[in-house]
Structure formats: structure tokens, C-alpha cells
Amino acid sequence: MLSDGPRGLRALVIEDEVHMAGLMASYLERADFEVEIAHNGPAGVGAARTLDPDVVILDLGLPGMDGVEVCRTLRTFSDAYIVMVTARDDEVDKLIGLSVGADDYLTKPFSPRELVARLGAMLRRPRRVGSSTSSDVMSFGPLSVDPVGREVWLSSEPVHLTRTEFDVLAALAHAPNVAFSRRQLIEAVWGGDWVGDEHLVDVHVGHLRRKLGDDASSPRFIRTVRGIGYRMGPGQ
Template sequence: MKDKILVVDDEWNMRNLIKIHLSKTFVDIDEAENGKEAIQMVDRTPYNLMILDIMLPDINGWEVCATVRKTKKIPILMLTARSDIKDRVYGLNIGADDYLIKPFAPEELVARATALIRRQKMIDKEMDTSILFFEDLSIDMDSRTVMVKDTPIELTPKEFDILYLIACQPKRVFTREIILDKIWATYEFRDLRAIDTHVKNIREKLGKSGLSYNPIKTVWGVGYKFFNTAEDKT
């Protein structure tokens, strides 16, 4: 099956430029010129990647990203003309997988797109596809769903990958560097603080859902490990 990409940008010249560069590697590329159109297309079509500009005429890219993340797990590469770290952290918090700052080199665009798609496929292939069961918590790799008792929990792709990675090896302590190497692609924007942000989000979402314990325990000075007993409340 061919990889399918959605390019979202209100400028025809930019969409065309991106398509020209991506078409050397990918042949199935759709376009959307505004946020509402993008959301409708994602609802109808299973894409392998969405390349999303932040500045759109109707609703901005952040809103589009947050809306898509409520129901879809596809990788999202955001385009921005700003290099402010606060924007990147905000984007990560709402579900973006990577950032590319304009103007960008065509080779970097293709490399990041390829890396995001490849990473997702590798994670799906390499990780055990059985369902992991813990006290009141289940993690299903096949459907990429997390349940607390009977309640589904919406996690972003990276949040799910981090939780599943750590849960698969509950006795292992994962440093932030190891998590980056396992989940982030070579060409993705890397920030050790992003790991802490994602872990914080996972804890908050599972906590709000009624899980009585914190499944990701901080090993001070080292990193994180899985903890599956209600006795730990830290």
C-alpha cells in the first residue's frame, strides 16, 4: 500500500512546492487549503502523515492539530515561520510530532516526512502486538488504544508510544536519551524536555480517568520506569 500524505497550506505556491519535493519519494499526495477542509479530509481518508501549516485563513494549524488528535493517530509535521521554543512545546502538548521551520531545505522536508512515516511503521512492527494488562489499565498495540477500566483514554501518538515502550519492559529504567532514540526519528526535532512534557500529559490523562496509581515512575537522576501497582501514589 502506498503511503498517503495530506499537505495543508493556504498558499498554492507552497503546497505546490511541497508536492514537487515530496513526489520524488511519495506519489499519493492530497492538498487542503484551509483548516476545515483538512479536518474533513482526515475524517474521510486514512493518511500516513499530515504536513500542517500553522497560519491558516479560517482556523489555525494548532486548532486543526488538536481537533485531529481527538480521533486520529496519524503523525503530524507542523510548518512554522517562527522558531520560538514556546511554540514548539505548545505544539507538542497538543499532539504535534515534529516541526519544520520556514524556509526549509527540500531535502530536510523529505527526510522528516520519511522518518515520521518510517518510525510509526517500525514501532508498529517491532513492538509486541499483544494487549498489556495491568491493574485497571490495558494497552492495546494493535488498535493503539489505552483503557482505564472501561474508559478509553485519548493519547497522542508519542504519548502512546512512550507508555507502551515503558510498559513492555516494566523492570527496565529508561533514560530520556533512550526514549528519544527509540521513538524519535533521526531527523525529528529533539528536546529532552519534551519527554518530561509527554510523561506529564500521560500521567494527567490517566489520573483524570480514574486510575488510582501513577504507572510511570520517576527514577531520580536517571529517567522513567513502569510501575503497575496502586501502592505507589507518587
């Protein structure tokens, strides 16, 4: 029996291999997801607009409109968690997928139980839970991070982050000047049972820096700590 599956949430599987799509859908349904399947990119985008899914499992190697382009399109209207699935054990594929807004990746073959566990961990992350007060907001010069409202402003302008990008930033912001290893950030954002390439963190930090206009060689907000990982705050 599968456990830790959230109830009543919607999952969209975009996968051209019919057997694989059906297998993933079966496990997701047993974990109490409502599941829809699309077998190509355009159909997946259309289904996402109609379904408004909580999570999307997206194959990278779709014919015609590939997974990277689908992911880029989904990010124009959806903040669903996106797990990119690739049949090629190639780091470049993984990084390309994540750079357009995917939250995680899996390389085939993988256990459907692992997929369900990762989705469950993602969906247990907190959402907006109420109104913020000024004491909730963390400020770093012109950058403000509101962990309750899950909003970020830079020089009073809103910064649009994916859920995972926000979670990485919030984890760093909660403990300014504390150096986090990649493993500590994985545990804080993806959960302690996450298994995979810890350089996933580097991709999301790079994406954050781009959106915040933060130069890695002279950072204002997120500093690389050589041999350890990252920390929030000015240099010493």
C-alpha cells in the first residue's frame, strides 16, 4: 500500500510512451491523486490549462514539442510542481530542463514509488497561510522575503519565483550568514529522503541569482561559500 500521498490533488502526466504513462497514472491514482494523461506536448499544455494541476510529470523527449518547450510554456500560466523525466542519463538534459522552471527530475528507469514519494514531499511544503505582518518579512537591503505570503520584492517590485525557487531562498533567508551545504538545503526544501544529484541546488540558486540580478562574482544576496555551499547575507 502506498503512503504519504495527498488526497484530492490533481496530477498531469505528459508522456508519449503509453505503457509508462499508464504505469505512472496507476501509482498516482493509488496514492489518491486525480490523474489525467497527455501523450504529446500540445495536448499536455491544453490539459494543463483545463485541469489546473497541482503537479506535472513531464517527459523530456516528447515528439514535436519537447519537454523543455512544454515546461517553458507551462511556466507562463501555471505554478504547478513540475518533475522532468528523461530517458537519457545526461547532466545537460537535466540542467536544461531545470533552467526553464522544473522543480525536480528523474532518470528512467525509476520506481513509481519514488515518484509518488517525491511528489508527496513537494506537496507537504507550506503554501500561503494568511496575512503577513511587518515582523514576518525578512529584508536584505532592497530585497524583501515574505515567508507567510510567499512573496518576494526587489526595490519594491515583485519578483516572480517558482515554488521551489522561493523555498530555496526562504531557507537561506531564515538563517542569514549561516552557511548551508547542498545536503542541508536538499533536506530543507526537498526533504530528508530525497535521493539524487545534489547539484540540483546549484541550478536553482543560479536561477534565483538571475531573477534577483545577483552577480555570483560580486553577490549582494546569495554568497557561495567555497567547499560548503551557500549563505544569505553580505560578505564579511
